[in-house]
Amino acid sequence: MSESSRPAGQSAEAVLSRLAEVLASRRGGDPGRSYVARLFSKGNDAILKKIGEEATETVMAAKDGVAERIVSETADLWFHCLVMLEFHGIRPERVLEELARREGLSGLEEKASRGVATGREPASEEGKE
Ligand SMILES: N=c1c2ncn([C@@H]3O[C@H](COP(=O)(O)OP(=O)(O)OP(=O)(O)O)[C@@H](O)[C@H]3O)c2ncn1[C@@H]1O[C@H](COP(=O)(O)O)[C@@H](O)[C@H]1O
Numbered sequence: 313m314s315e316s317s318r319p320a321g322q323s324a325e326a327v328l329s330r331l332a333e334v335l336a337s338r339r340g341g342d343p344g345r346s347y348v349a350r351l352f353s354k355g356n357d358a359i360l361k362k363i364g365e366e367a368t369e370t371v372m373a374a375k376d377g378v379a380e381r382i383v384s385e386t387a388d389l390w391f392h393c394l395v396m397l398e399f400h401g402i403r404p405e406r407v408l409e410e411l412a413r414r415e416g417l418s419g420l421e422e423k424a425s426r427g428v429a430t431g432r433e434p435a436s437e438e439g440k441e
Pocket of ligand 1: 331334335338345346347348349365387388391
């Protein structure tokens with residue numbers, strides 16, 4: 313579904329905001345009734361472990377190239393990143409703002425502004441992208 317054909321209230325930002333509200337409401341919740349409350353009770357390392365697992369599953373899905381699996385695994389990855397953001401008291405809107413700030417800024421230009429040469433790196437720098 314393209315952004316323009318999505319029903320009102322289903323914009324990407326609205327979906328992320330609503331989910332963030334639900335995640336925030338799970339703080340201190342019953343780990344027996346809520347997956348998110350369970351993750352929060354386990355703490356930062358457990359959340360990061362899930363992100364690592366979901367990232368790996370996303371990579372494997374993308375290697376296989378089956379669209380439905382790629383979407384499903386990416387949703388799992390994004391969801392666990394949102395749990396991590398909430399754990400650290402960061403709203404997803406801040407990430408969207410950061411992406412918006414970067415709009416139109418070439419990754420190569422940004423890299424150059426950090427003082428890193430663009431183009432081919434010296435042999436010793438290869439693979440450090
Ligand atoms: N979007 C999600 C969502 N996506 C994935 N998951 C869960 O994330 C887990 C992914 O783990 P795996 O696939 O690795 O499966 P698993 O082996 O069961 O997981 P582990 O035992 O290893 O943790 C599964 O339990 C999924 O159900 C989610 N759980 C919750 N949400 C959203 O969060 C809201 C709050 O959820 P609760 O806190 O559970 O009410 C829900 O209403 C949803 O909107």
